[in-house]
Amino acid sequence: MSQYQKLLLIINPALRQSPAINHAAALAKASGASLHIAALLKSLDRLSFLEQGNREQARESYLQEHRDWLKAQASNLRGRGLEVTTEVAWADDMEQDILAHVMEMQPDLLIKEVQHESVLKRAFFTPLDWYLLRHCPIPVYLVGGSGFGLPRKIVAAVEVSETESADNELNERIIQQATGLAMQCGAELHLLYACDISAGFLADMDGLTLADLTKALRKDLEKNFLKLASRYGVSADHRHFIMGHPVSALSEFANEQNVDVIVMGKVQSRGVNKLLGSTTEHILYQVPCCILAV
Structure with missing residues (x-):
């Protein structure tokens, strides 16, 4: 049975x-899932200058225009x-x-196009996509790049540690x-x-150099x-242990290898009480592909 029964x-x-x-x-067709398309519109500020009656008429006319367009799209998909x-x-409140x-529909997957925001805007406001990554209780599939058809190359980006067990639960969800x-x-x-070994990981030990x-x-x-990789039966030529900061390493790999989807954890841990949700958040603006965050 498919892991997806209902897509939003x-x-x-x-x-x-x-x-x-x-x-x-394409995902709904491949998985046999139902698809609900919600077209959400922010209120138009320019309508506030109209009289009350004209404002309501303009709002309804604007909605109807988009209803007609979406109805035609849905008809094609049903065909x-x-x-x-x-x-x-x-x-009124896009995030909420x-x-x-x-919460109402309980879908298996939330799908949305990546909404690119400037560095300046991100410095003062939390982008909508970041908000969803942090607060959405289900996997979030953010469509980036061309994204018109089914993915052909999928990368599960995992976290490992020297203790082996720290990230097992999240890794299991990512790989599944x-x-x-x-x-x-x-x-x-x-x-x-993406292995990023920095001084923050290394403790002083007598008789051992930093290189050791x-x-x-x-x-x-x-x-x-x-x-x-062996536990989940990943073939040797599909295993990639690469050095570098996760954002830059993943970006370079995705570009060079024509990756279609990167599957990542919404929040990943490294070090004491340090959250790396920003790794998944920032990767949105660096890669020409889709991100599936779990």
């Missing part, structure tokens, strides 16, 4: 060239054998309205999601760990990564 797609109907609908439809429902509504849809998606799409599954400690830690990490 959130779109901005004003962005009609978005690949999100076709991508979500491809998909079970599709739609809605167009105003969203999306989460309310998730990646494996299920790869099976449904007929895609290649790759396993990757770095070499020993890398050896332990690579050993545990290979154990993890």
